Amino acid sequence: MRALRRLLAHEVRAMHSLGLWVARRRHAVAPGAHAAPYTGPQTAMMYGFIFVSVVETVALAVLVPWPVVHAITLVIDVYGVLLMVALHASCVTRPHVVGPDGSLRIRYGALFDLRIRADEIVGARVERRYPEGRLIQPRDDGSLELIVANQTTVAVELATPVRYVRPLGKEGRARIVRFHADDPKALVLALTRARTAPSPSQGPPV
Numbered sequence: 001m002r003a004l005r006r007l008l009a010h011e012v013r014a015m016h017s018l019g020l021w022v023a024r025r026r027h028a029v030a031p032g033a034h035a036a037p038y039t040g041p042q043t044a045m046m047y048g049f050i051f052v053s054v055v056e057t058v059a060l061a062v063l064v065p066w067p068v069v070h071a072i073t074l075v076i077d078v079y080g081v082l083l084m085v086a087l088h089a090s091c092v093t094r095p096h097v098v099g100p101d102g103s104l105r106i107r108y109g110a111l112f113d114l115r116i117r118a119d120e121i122v123g124a125r126v127e128r129r130y131p132e133g134r135l136i137q138p139r140d141d142g143s144l145e146l147i148v149a150n151q152t153t154v155a156v157e158l159a160t161p162v163r164y165v166r167p168l169g170k171e172g173r174a175r176i177v178r179f180h181a182d183d184p185k186a187l188v189l190a191l192t193r194a195r196t197a198p199s200p201s202q203g204p205p206v
Helices: 002-022 040-063 067-093 184-196
Strands: 034-036 096-098 104-108 112-116 121-129 136-138 143-146 152-165 171-179
Touching: 002 067, 034 184, 040 067, 096 184, 112 152, 121 184, 143 152, 152 184
Parallel strands: 143 171
Antiparallel strands: 034 096, 096 104, 104 112, 121 152, 136 143, 152 171
């Protein structure tokens, strides 16, 4: 039941993201923050899936002769296409975010969201890897991989293991998080600058 509720919540967030996408807005990217897209390697594949689904929907609409079955199939197929577009929109409108305070938010669309405080981060580096497996892969060495199109490009080391929640609710902890960013150098640079920037003055100079 918990997994079903989480799936419905993911679906609602994805549909909300579709509205943001149409409005050319992004979710929770504050002024002064660095937004890091990650959809580059998967965009062509996603559009390919959407195109195939549209062709299938049109073909079934032509071939199915029974009105009731035709109507049910059409509704299911159209909703499926809409959901695929919404899932892609959620990835576009919910990028990774480096906050002005040096915090890091690692996301994958409506499915995954990990917030890391600046004081939890030891270091970050560009590290291109090509792991196999599903989107979210916990490893035996205490690391977590958030894989996009069979690759990760950034590694973040943490002072202590941080808690994360997988799409269906299973929890884990990771000391190293590897994920993909379309421009990993820019993300690492933004994170390094934000973490090493001097704190603003708390009052007027004496």
